[in-house]
Amino acid sequence: MKYTKQEYQEYLEKKSPNSSLIKDVLAAFLVGGAICVVGQAIFCIYKNFGGLSDDTAKTAVSITMIFLGAFLTGTDVYGRLAKFGGGGTLVPITGFANAIVSPAMEFKREGYVMGLAAKMFSIAGPVLVYGICASAAIGVIYYICGFFTGGAL
Amino acid sequence: MSGRKCGKQTVKIDNVRVAASAAIVGNKEAEGPLGEFFDITLPDSEWNETTWEKTEAKMQREAVRLAVVKANRRLDDIDRVLAGDLLNQCISAGFGLRELEIPFYGIYGACSTMIEGISIGSMLVCGGFAESVAAVTSSHFCTAERQYRNPLEYGGQRTPTAQWTVTGAASAVLESGVSVGDIAVTHITAGKIVDMGVKDANNMGGAMAPAAYDTITAHFKETGFKPSDYDMIVTGDLGSVGADILVEQLKADGIDISKNYNDCGCMIYDAEKQDVHAGGSGCGCIGSVLCGYLLKEMRKGRIKSLLAVGTGALLSQTSTLQGETVPGIAHAATFRMIDK
Structure with missing residues (x-):
């Protein structure tokens, strides 16, 4: 082969098919949007028929959506949905539930401690670490800004 | 150069035949275009075992048993078994074959392990160090996914260049003595590790194609054969992307394999209907296509x-996480039907 490594990689790039951007974006929009619509519907039910306050209803919706994500993962539905929806299933809170439940199911065979419990965070762990770090950092910035604006931000 | 060496990489093998071969596959493979040729199809992904790792070990064990029975031998008659797989520390081979009590050499060439086993086995038999050698390998979609990628239930999308790990185990029994009607192993070309700097672990066909190119070029140069000397030339699991590159690059050197070439990763599944993206991969890919389909066609x-x-990609999860490139390997073996 008369290619340098650099040339081969450029050649390979040309030979390798890419994902269809328009189809993927559209599928993500539809599936992700549908999940949010379900969340909104549950919110309205909790608020109007359950008599919950705005804040409590929001928390209850998160809990319900996490349950649904976990349930659909366990019943082998979420993986199929994600194959079509891509980012649309990854971003909502149901995707987070899927990321926790799927390794928990898979690694149960390695035991409840070093398998299930330890591997549970193998995908979602980084999200937790950097999510919590980022929220702490933003909190500090928010606090400092408060000195200059007299608490109004 | 004297004796059996045809060149730096190729040796000539005398008087070694493939006495029998057997292939065991999963459901998806049985539903593919070659489904009818495989010896056993798993009823489900577990095959009455509690873990997929145990299933894969059982597949190796049963593949050896079946090939030995088809060769009209008992396990006792087998002098050596050469085995390997994709799992860390080759546990399918170690656990699967422990109860067979056959002297064992563990080998690893990633997805090229079947041909590596046949290569070393043929040399052992040809050299008179063994009368009867079994080569075996396996891969299982579920064990490979959880080791290399994500849990099965994790929602995600695969890239168009990604390949589907074949659930399959295959074994071939090599013996000394060749007569009319036998399939003889006549030449072995050992591959060099070739790394063209590809980092995408989801494009293994592209990463392995240069290794296949290198080995095939050496094979034709050292044996003096031409592509037209073969009824068929197959690679293990380059998939559609890698196969295309291989044909194009060999053609640029004046070696045209386009007429009689195919890739086992493209043969084992129906790419349109079975949603396997670039094709099949795994030790069981060339293993089951060779031992289940091609050798049977030769016998007929x-x-x-x-x-x-x-073809094999010599990467691991650790090397991928550390940003390393994907080294490729390819081993070649010539099989010839003795008709006169």
């Missing part, structure tokens, strides 16, 4: 001469 006389090139 439909293929008289075959060049089988096993």
Whole structure:
């Protein structure tokens, strides 16, 4: 082969098919949007028929959506949905539930401690670490800004 | 150069035949275009075991048993078994074969392991160090996914260049003595590790194609054969992307394999219907296609001469996480039907 490594990689790039951007974006929009619509519907039910306050209803919706994500993962539905929806299933809170439940199911065979419990965070762990770090950092910035604006931000 | 060496990489093998071969596959493979040729289809992904790792070990064990029975031998008659797989520390081989009590050499060439086993086995038999050698390998979609990628239930999308790990185990029994009607192993070309700097672990066909190119070029140069000397030339699991590159690059050197070439990763599944993206991969890919389909076709006389090139990507999860490139390997073996 008369290619340098650099040339081969450029050649390979040309030979390798890419994902269809328009189809993927559209599928993500539809599936992700549908999940949010379900969340909104549950919110309205909790608020109007359950008599919950705005804040409590929001928390209850998160809990319900996490349950649904976990349930659909366990019943082998979420993986199929994600194959079509891509980012649309990854971003909502149901995707987070899927990321926790799927390794928990898979690694149960390695035991409840070093398998299930330890591997549970193998995908979602980084999200937790950097999510919590980022929220702490933003909190500090928010606090400092408060000195200059007299608490109004 | 004297004796059996044809060159730096190729040796000539005398008087070694493939006495029998057997292939065990999963459901998806049985539903593919070659489904009818495999010996056993798993009823489900577990095959009455509690873990997929145990299933894969059982597949190796049963593949050896079946090939030995088909060769009209008992396990006692087998002098050596050469086995390997994709799982860390080759546990499918170690656990699967422990109760067979056959002297064992563990080998690893990633997805080229089948041809590596046949290569070393043929040399052992040809050299008179063994009368009867079994080569075996396996891969299982579920064990490979959880080791290399994500849990099965994790929602995600695969790239168009990604390949589907074949659930399959295959074994071939090699013995000394060749007569009319036998399939002989006549040449072995050992591959060099070739790394063209590809980092995408989801494009293994592209990463392995240069290794296949290198080994096939050496094979033709050292044996003096031409592509037209073969009824069929197959590679292990380059998939559609890698196969295309291989044909194009060999053609640029004046070696045209386009007429009689195929890739086992493209043969084992129906790419349109079975949603496997670039094709099949895994040790069981060339293993089951060779031992289940191609060697049987040779026995029926439909293929008289075959060049089988096993291709492997010598990466691990650790090397990928550390940003390393994907080294490729390819081993080739010539099979010839003795008709006169």
